[in-house]
Amino acid sequence: MTVAYYLAPVEQAQRGNRRPWESRVLGYAAVAGAWTTSVVPDLGVKQWCLTGVDAPDALHAQIKADGQIIELPFGPADLDGRVTALPVARRNAIATALQNRRIPTAWIGAGTTNRQLLKHLMRVFYATQRLGADFPEMALTFTWADLGVAQREKIQQFLAAGKVDVSDLRAALTVESLLHKLVAWPWEFAGIFQDDPTATDTFDRSSGAVGSDWTIINGAAGTDTGAPPAVTNAGWRIYSNALVMDASARSDTFFMRWAGATQPGTNNYYVEAGIDKATDNDNAIGVCWRIAASGTGDANCDGYAGYPYSDLHYLTRIADSGETSLASGTATDANAHTLRGEGNGNAQRLLLDSSQILTATDSTYASGAVGVAIGAWGSADGAAWTTWTFSDLSAAAASLVYSPRARFQHMIVR
Amino acid sequence: MPIEYYLAPVELITRGLRQSTGSRVELYRDQMADPSLAQLGSIIPAAGVKAWCATALDAPQEVHDAASADGLIVRVPTNVLSRTWGELSAAVQNAVLNAMAARRIPSDWITASTTIRQIIGYILRCLDLTVRMTAAGATFPEADLTLTFGSLPANVRNQIRNWANANSIPNGDITTATALRVVVRRLVETFAFGELKLLDETFSGALVPAQQSALDRLISQTRGALGL
Numbered sequence: 001m002t003v004a005y006y007l008a009p010v011e012q013a014q015r016g017n018r019r020p021w022e023s024r025v026l027g028y029a030a031v032a033g034a035w036t037t038s039v040v041p042d043l044g045v046k047q048w049c050l051t052g053v054d055a056p057d058a059l060h061a062q063i064k065a066d067g068q069i070i071e072l073p074f075g076p077a078d079l080d081g082r083v084t085a086l087p088v089a090r091r092n093a094i095a096t097a098l099q100n101r102r103i104p105t106a107w108i109g110a111g112t113t114n115r116q117l118l119k120h121l122m123r124v125f126y127a128t129q130r131l132g133a134d135f136p137e138m139a140l141t142f143t144w145a146d147l148g149v150a151q152r153e154k155i156q157q158f159l160a161a162g163k164v165d166v167s168d169l170r171a172a173l174t175v176e177s178l179l180h181k182l183v184a185w186p187w188e189f190a191g192i193f194q195d196d197p198t199a200t201d202t203f204d205r206s207s208g209a210v211g212s213d214w215t216i217i218n219g220a221a222g223t224d225t226g227a228p229p230a231v232t233n234a235g236w237r238i239y240s241n242a243l244v245m246d247a248s249a250r251s252d253t254f255f256m257r258w259a260g261a262t263q264p265g266t267n268n269y270y271v272e273a274g275i276d277k278a279t280d281n282d283n284a285i286g287v288c289w290r291i292a293a294s295g296t297g298d299a300n301c302d303g304y305a306g307y308p309y310s311d312l313h314y315l316t317r318i319a320d321s322g323e324t325s326l327a328s329g330t331a332t333d334a335n336a337h338t339l340r341g342e343g344n345g346n347a348q349r350l351l352l353d354s355s356q357i358l359t360a361t362d363s364t365y366a367s368g369a370v371g372v373a374i375g376a377w378g379s380a381d382g383a384a385w386t387t388w389t390f391s392d393l394s395a396a397a398a399s400l401v402y403s404p405r406a407r408f409q410h411m412i413v414r
Numbered sequence: 415m416p417i418e419y420y421l422a423p424v425e426l427i428t429r430g431l432r433q434s435t436g437s438r439v440e441l442y443r444d445q446m447a448d449p450s451l452a453q454l455g456s457i458i459p460a461a462g463v464k465a466w467c468a469t470a471l472d473a474p475q476e477v478h479d480a481a482s483a484d485g486l487i488v489r490v491p492t493n494v495l496s497r498t499w500g501e502l503s504a505a506v507q508n509a510v511l512n513a514m515a516a517r518r519i520p521s522d523w524i525t526a527s528t529t530i531r532q533i534i535g536y537i538l539r540c541l542d543l544t545v546r547m548t549a550a551g552a553t554f555p556e557a558d559l560t561l562t563f564g565s566l567p568a569n570v571r572n573q574i575r576n577w578a579n580a581n582s583i584p585n586g587d588i589t590t591a592t593a594l595r596v597v598v599r600r601l602v603e604t605f606a607f608g609e610l611k612l613l614d615e616t617f618s619g620a621l622v623p624a625q626q627s628a629l630d631r632l633i634s635q636t637r638g639a640l641g642l
Binding site: 362 | 424427429430431432433434435436437440443444448449450452453454455456457458460461472538542545546548549579580581582605606607608609610611612613614
């Protein structure tokens with residue numbers, strides 16, 4: 001048995017006295033003892049769906065031979081593979097199929113994974129289920145102004161309820177951009193789609209340079225190899241399978257940007273680090289999000305950061321490495337913790353060991369990259385980042401299983 | 415511990431060797447024997463636009479008393495957010511109106527049924543607007559509200575119109591004679607801000623501003639033109 005994914009028409013089947021709407025794939029699978037599951041858009045909006053099938057290869061061969069069904073050339077084991085790694089002809093065929101079905105593809109980049117592609121599709125389908133006739137099912141080049149007033153109001157309310165930024169809903173906004181907003185709604189996923197491709201770094205490597213997945217925005221690379229903090233040049237570096245940075249004699253905030261291939265798929269995501277605060281509770285080591293996606297130096301040290309110092313935790317807005325305090329509170333200690341920064345629309349949050357400790361409303365940075373941060377005068381004692389990761393918020397809580405309302409068509413057929 | 419709301423200067427705050435920009439209310443929180451007992455959140459405007467912010471502080475009463483005694487800090491007269499404007503005494507109303515006028519926040523939309531939550535929400539919108547316009551490269555019309563739109567440099571007027579157009583905010587009726595109060599109100603009351611929270615309290619509900627009739631608008635414009 002092999003699992004494969006297909007784009008297929010939704011058709012009305014005839015099963016005895018029953019006439020269910022279902023994926024065309026089921027016409028093959030239902031009689032062959034295969035497992036299938038589909039995400040079906042609102043039927044009045046789109047007439048095709050995404051179907052996963054666990055079936056013998058012979059059945060897959062029959063399905064693939066159907067000219068109305070498009071096979072996605074990857075299975076569950078390939079979900080973390082890159083779309084760009086797919087054969088060019090297959091990739092182009094998928095892109096054409098999606099564009100013909102009014103699904104944006106311009107967002108797919110070098111780092112986009114097959115999982116992200118599938119989840120993007122599912123999110124669009126979910127949006128059709130929620131919005132029904134108000135879903136903007138029209139050419140992607142149409143604009144916000146082409147939608148009816150009532151339709152615009154429904155969409156705006158829906159986006160606002162999901163804390164998606166609606167401030168740029170304006171006449172010239174294209175339907176393609178609008179779909180990106182609908183995709184950014186905090187959809188919940190489960191099963192094998194629960195986790196978006198997240199980037200993770202455990203810093204388990206030889207002491208020295210931070211590695212090619214990181215770009216030092218400011219603070220310079222450390223050149224010493226001794227144990228922190230008793231070193232001369234104590235910039236960003238790996239020491240004893242952890243990331244260290246001594247900013248104890250400097251008055252700026254310092255950022256290091258994640259430059260790995262996998263980047264946030266949306267503007268709403270969390271970034272989390274394990275921080276070992278050594279002996280001090282005021283070492284200002286933490287995380288940063290929505291930071292400048294390019295450039296280095298203090299002038300590009302912009303974004304949100306969260307870290308502990310002066311006995312409290314701080315959620316800050318950083319501009320040109322200078323710090324503005326947005327929220328503060330909750331005692332610090334000298335123990336190891338997990339610190340998570342989160343940006344969702346204009347809502348910024350800081351969580352300590354999975355519990356929310358600080359929130360702030362700020363609209364300065366709507367998007368950006370992720371990284372680690374250290375505040376001025378931080379880490380005099382050798383505090384260290386022991387792990388680091390990020391993930392899109394929409395992945396926090398996708399599978400082909402989701403049932404937001406009765407109109408949702410989810411079929412499992414043996 | 416009670417939560418109180420403040421309008422406070424944005425200052426450079428020093429803690430040991432560290433300096434950060436923040437609400438002046440932080441100074442009083444920092445004086446606590448155990449500052450971790452307090453929670454503080456602020457909405458801070460774009461740097462260089464307004465020199466004050468809105469702060470919510472959850473702290474012991476003595477900290478609120480100390481902060482309230484600071485002549486540079488204005489405490490919102492009640493933390494009962496459902497209380498209406500009409501329930502406040504005339505003296506308290508005047509104090510609020512003066513504080514808003516001094517900070518260039520329109521207050522002519524307030525009616526007897528307006529709640530404290532709506533007033534704070536309006537102030538938060540003004541602050542957030544400075545951030546959003548600055549982020550988009552537009553200049554927030556930070557000037558005496560009795561001045562006219564024409565008192566702003568032409569490039570600033572164009573920035574404001576372009577930003578308004580980009581955000582579907584009607585502005586065709588705004589002329590150089592229109593009072594800035596009308597302009598700021600239009601921006602604040604028409605822009606879709608999304609959720610605005612301070613210390614987990616939501617202030618993004620409907621503003622229900624007083625309806626401005628064509629006559630009101632004319633009067634406002636005339637006042638603006640006369641510098642009133």
